[in-house]
Structures are given as structure tokens and as C-alpha cells.
Ligand SMILES: Cc1cc2nc3c(=O)[nH]c(=O)nc-3n(C[C@H](O)[C@H](O)[C@H](O)COP(=O)(O)OP(=O)(O)OC[C@H]3O[C@@H](n4cnc5c(N)ncnc54)[C@H](O)[C@@H]3O)c2cc1C
Ligand code: SF4
Ligand code: SF4
């Protein structure tokens with residue numbers, strides 16, 4: 220029986236500074252067999268261990284179509300994330316998972332896809348976006364809308380161009396507050412909606428971002444004609460086990476770590492609590 | 493009757509003592525022992541002298557949960573020596589728990605399903621259980637259960653209305669019931685039967701009179717519960733349908749001290765925290781410890797926001813988890829076995845029967861009725 224609490228060791232091969240407080244870590248499992256056999260869905264997460272400090276849930280930001288490594292983008296917000304930020308390349312961490320349900324993927328073949336990300340919330344979406352773009356023919360139009368507080372808080376900046384270059388993909392970026400060099404959009408992410416030419420008819424929207432952003436985005440999506448079950452988002456809860464046991468992540472009768480973190484707006488509304 | 497084997501056996505008290513002496517030599521035997529004063533607790537025993545016999549206690553003040561989910565347990569050790577090496581720690585001692593009461597056995601069955609992974613949503617019924625908990629499962633599988641049927645309920649017991657007791661019909665190895673100075677022995681499992689056959693000289697087959705006598709004792713025990721009833725079904729329905737007005741939780745919250753005692757003494761509460769403890773610069777242990785949804789920090793996320801910061805939301809959470817049909821469906825039963833320990837423990841008189849009664853007696857208010865109409869409109 221596989222012990223669900225037993226972490227496998229992964230090595231940090233590369234570290235990229237995304238913003239002042241977000242780093243992307245490229246990792247691989249030390250045991251080549253484990254790396255080889257790794258399968259996951261976009262939207263799933265790992266429990267990342269820094270031994271002696273603790274664990275934290277982090278979304279896998281790499282597309283499942285990329286093999287041989289995986290990436291985690293982590294914002295420095297506290298204990299475990301802080302220590303991880305201080306580690307040099309070559310360090311070892313513990314990894315458990317993948318956990319969670321992940322985004323619908325096969326289920327949205329043939330659909331137009333709208334991605335709405337805020338801040339570090341682009342991390343889980345990036346996995347799905349890249350998987351969609353690597354299998355471009357399976358999907359309709361793709362619109363990516365992304366916002367952050369300042370230009371310095373935009374993550375994965377290098378990738379926007381590559382996304383934009385793909386056929387029938389538009390990527391629009393905005394910041395709440397610009398700086399001297401910023402010539403792009405200014406305003407919260409919903410201000411991009413009118414500019415993006417969104418058609419809700421055959422579309423599914425994926426929304427990830429800070430909790431304050433989600434209700435506003437959903438409100439505007441409903442106005443655009445999206446249905447409660449074509450709006451897909453994620454919930455953030457305190458998590459310890461990732462396996463539906465420790466009780467920390469429960470909302471109503473759902474274990475966010477197992478039944479989520481991905482839910483449709485309809486499911487979120489039905490959660491009693 | 494749904495015993496593993498229909499035959500009823502009898503063991504005299506002297507023989508039981510002799511049999512237990514044998515067990516004590518070959519495995520860890522956990523039994524009720526006298527703590528301070530009248531209180532009885534479960535503890536590993538070294539001699540049968542230490543045992544509190546069934547007529548000397550109703551139930552232990554703390555459930556035997558800690559022998560399966562210890563208050564703190566080491567999950568693995570880590571050591572850094574040119575790379576991390578992790579060694580899991582399992583407890584695979586062969587054990588026997590003697591004198592456990594039916595409510596506590598039913599609580600273990602509840603935990604078996606939960607930690608076995610059987611409570612999680614599955615896509616098809618024959619799918620493998622999700623994320624079985626090896627640490628719990630190993631301890632449970634290695635523990636033989638000798639339960640004592642309850643012919644004399646305690647003042648706080650309400651197992652009768654919670655499918656918790658006073659006698660077991662399944663899920664035990666052996667069930668003993670005091671009868672005319674001897675013990676009637678029911679066999680609940682293959683390994684229970686093996687104990688009988690392996691020690692046949694200690695047992696004899698019950699006569700048909702003795703079989704009838706056991707039935708009479710069981711009926712008699714039921715009658716002794718008198719008015720003790722929690723009437724949970726109405727509370728289940730109201731909690732399930734979100735018809736309980738928040739004012740009820742607000743009122744209860746005024747009396748809750750956030751101590752978590754209710755969760756710690758409850759045989760089915762099993763939320764935990766995971767904590768690393770460094771032992772040197774290069775080594776340490778990962779532990780898990782009991783936690784409680786009554787604590788504010790239980791839902792704290794990055795940035796310090798506490799998702800259930802209001803005490804009333806935490807109480808509501810606890811009783812939703814214990815009573816709602818949404819959880820009954822997952823766990824195949826509601827989360828209370830009627831042991832009554834929360835009655836003894838809570839200084840604020842917040843316990844299963846009192847909360848159930850409050851829910852039952854609350855008038856469905858205008859507010860609750862309005863949400864109901866609103867839902868119908870959708
Ligand atoms: C499914 C999921 C996916 C996530 N994906 C990402 C991601 O890709 N990138 C990213 O930067 N962040 C992500 N987060 C948030 C991230 O988990 C928290 O920022 C992180 O746990 C903070 O840990 P800490 O020890 O640095 O902070 P502290 O505030 O010091 O945390 C203290 C303790 O709380 C525990 N904890 C458990 N769950 C949480 C939680 N949700 N928030 C805060 N503390 C928690 C931690 O394990 C830690 O031991 C995700 C959260 C969830 C639930
Ligand atoms: S309900 Fe009672 S036992 Fe539970 S935390 Fe509150 S005061 Fe403590
Ligand atoms: S809720 Fe109270 S009575 Fe019910 S099992 Fe838990 S401690 Fe016992």
C-alpha cells in the first residue's frame with residue numbers, strides 16, 4: 220500500500236525570478252522512475268515539503284504535455300514558502316501528490332476557452348493554457364486575460380508572446396496601477412472584458428486569482444451570458460494532508476483537496492456553509 | 493442475530509482471568525484501568541489485577557481512539573546526508589483491546605471507513621478506496637477486539653438512539669456479557685473463533701437456557717435507558733436542509749470556550765495537524781497531532797485570513813459534520829455513537845443531546861423560511 224504521507228524527493232534544477240516575491244522552481248524527482256511515471260491533470264497540486272519546516276500545497280504550473288520535469292511557481296508569503304525562496308539550485312525538497320481533481324480538459328474539447336487570471340492565480344491556469352495550446356486543434360478560440368497589481372507583479376511575462384503567436388489566441392494584460400514604463404492597459408481584469416470580444420455561446424471560462432477578484436469576475440461573466448456550470452474556478456483553503464483526512468480544507472460536505480480545488484460556479488454556490 | 497458464528501459460548505470469570513494472563517504475555521493488552529478516584533481509562537496492562545471489570549465502570553472517560561490515532565504520532569524520520577533519506581515509522585505491534593464498549597467499537601468502525609478511504613467520493617463503486625491511511629490501518633488490523641456488552645447504561649449514555657449500542661451485532665472479534673457471574677461469549681469474526689478453538693479448555697458451549705438468558709439481559713438493558721433519547725432524526729433533517737437559524741449557533745457560541753475538548757473526547761472526531769520537529773540540523777521527524785475544528789487557527793490561510801473566524805461558524809461546522817445527510821452519505825452513518833462524553837466534558841453544556849434538542853425545538857423562523865422560498869424560485 221502506498222503511504223499517502225510519504226514524500227518523494229525532488230531536486231530543484233533551476234530557479235527563475237518572476238516578480239519580487241514569486242519564483243518559479245524547475246524540479247525533477249530524484250528517482251527517474253517516479254519522474255517518468257508522473258501523470259497529472261492541469262489544476263492538480265503537490266504538497267511540497269521543506270523538511271523540518273513543513274508542507275504547503277502548490278499547483279503544478281507545467282503542462283502535463285511537458286515531460287521530464289515539472290515547475291512550481293511560489294509566492295513568498297510565510298514560513299514554508301519563505302524558506303523555499305531561500306534555497307539554491309540543487310537543493311532537495313519533498314513532494315507528495317498529485318492531489319485534487321484538476322480542470323476539465325477532455326470535457327471542453329471543441330469549446331472556446333476564456334482564461335481569467337489574477338496575480339499568482341495564473342500558475343494553475345498556465346498548465347492548462349499550455350496543454351490547450353500544445354493540442355491546439357482540439358479547441359476553439361482562446362482568450363487569455365490577466366491582471367496584476369503592478370507591472371512588477373506580472374508572472375510568466377516571457378510566455379505571453381508565445382501564447383499570442385499561436386493561431387486564434389488573444390492575450391490581454393492589465394495592471395491596477397502602471398508605472399513610468401507601462402504603456403499597456405490599466406484597470407482591474409474585468410475592464411478587459413469589453414476589449415476582448417468574448418462570445419459566451421460555446422465557451423467555458425476558467426477563473427483563478429485572489430479571493431477578492433473572483434466574485435467580480437463571475438458577476439461580469441454571468442452578464443456576458445456564461446452559465447453557472449461554464450464558469451470554472453478554484454478555491455483556496457488551509458490544507459494539511461491533501462488526501463481528505465485531516466479535515467482542514469472542508470467546506471460544507473466537500474473536501475477541497477479531493478473534490479476540488481476546481482469547482483464550477485454552480486457547485487460553489489451549492490456548497491453549504 | 494448476525495454473529496460470525498451462531499454458537500454461544502460461556503467462560504467463567506476464573507477462566508477469563510487465566511486466558512487474559514496468557515494474552516498479556518504474548519501481546520500488548522489494553523484494558524480499562526482505574527485512574528484517579530472513580531475514573532477509568534484505557535491503558536496497556538501488565539497484570540490482570542489492574543483491570544477494572546465491567547461492573548466497575550460504565551465507560552472510560554476518554555475513548556480508546558488514541559491507540560489507533562495517537563494524540564501525537566511520528567509519521568516518518570528524515571535525515572540529510574548528501575541527500576534526504578526518509579524512513580517511515582509504523583506501529584505494527586500485535587495488540588488486544590479488552591473491555592471496549594459497543595459505542596467505541598462503532599466509532600472505530602466509523603474511523604475504519606474514513607481512514608480506509610471509503611468515505612471519499614468515488615466515481616464507481618468498485619473503484620479502489622482513495623488514499624488509505626497506512627498508519628491507522630496497520631494499528632487497527634493488528635488489534636483484536638474483546639468488547640463488553642452494556643447491561644447497565646450510564647447517566648449520559650444514549651447509544652440506543654445512535655446505532656451505537658448497548659450491544660454489538662457486528663464488527664467485533666469477541667463480545668462478552670456478564671451473566672450469572674460468568675460471561676456469555678459471542679463470536680464476531682474468524683479470528684475470534686480461532687481464539688475459542690485455540691483455547692477450547694477455557695470455554696464451554698452455552699445451554700439453550702443460557703442463550704435465552706442472554707436475550708433477556710439484552711432486552712432488559714434496553715429498557716434501562718428509559719427516557720434517554722436524543723431524537724436525532726429531526727435535527728439531521730434540519731441541518732441537512734440548512735433550516736437551522738444562525739441565531740441558534742450564535743447563542744451556543746456565547747457558551748463555547750474554544751477549548752476543543754468536545755473533539756478530543758469524541759471517539760469519532762479525527763481531524764489532525766501535521767507538524768515537523770527538527771531533532772538536529774540534519775535530521776528530524778514529521779508528526780501528526782490531534783486538531784479541532786473548534787480552534788480558530790484551523791482554517792487560517794496565507795496572509796493570516798481565518799476562513800471560519802466566527803465561533804458560531806465553527807460550532808455549526810462541527811454539528812453539520814456530525815449530523816448532516818451529506819456526511820451520512822459519505823460515512824454511512826451519522827457521526828455520533830451516543831457515548832455521552834461531550835456531555836461530561838463541555839463546560840458550556842454544548843453537547844450532542846443538548847444541541848439536537850435546541851435544533852429540534854427551534855421554530856423555523858421567517859428568515860429560514862425565506863431562504864426556502866428563494867431556493868424554490870430558482
Ligand atoms: C490547492 C492550492 C494550490 C495552491 N497553489 C499555489 C501556487 O501555485 N503558488 C503559490 O504561491 N501558492 C499556492 N497556494 C497557496 C499556498 O499553499 C500558500 O501560500 C502556502 O501554503 C503558504 O505556506 P507558508 O508556510 O509559506 O505560509 P504560512 O502562512 O507561514 O503557513 C503556515 C502553515 O499553514 C499551512 N497551509 C496549508 N494550506 C494553506 C493555505 N492554503 N494557505 C496558507 N497556509 C496554508 C502551511 O502548510 C503552513 O504549514 C495554493 C493553495 C492551495 C490550497
Ligand atoms: S463546545 Fe464545549 S467542549 Fe467544545 S470547544 Fe466549545 S467549550 Fe470546549
Ligand atoms: S458527539 Fe458526543 S456523544 Fe456523540 S460520539 Fe462524540 S462525544 Fe460521544
Ligand code: FES
Nearest residue numbers: 461464465466476
Ligand atoms: S487537506 Fe486534509 S482533508 Fe483536505
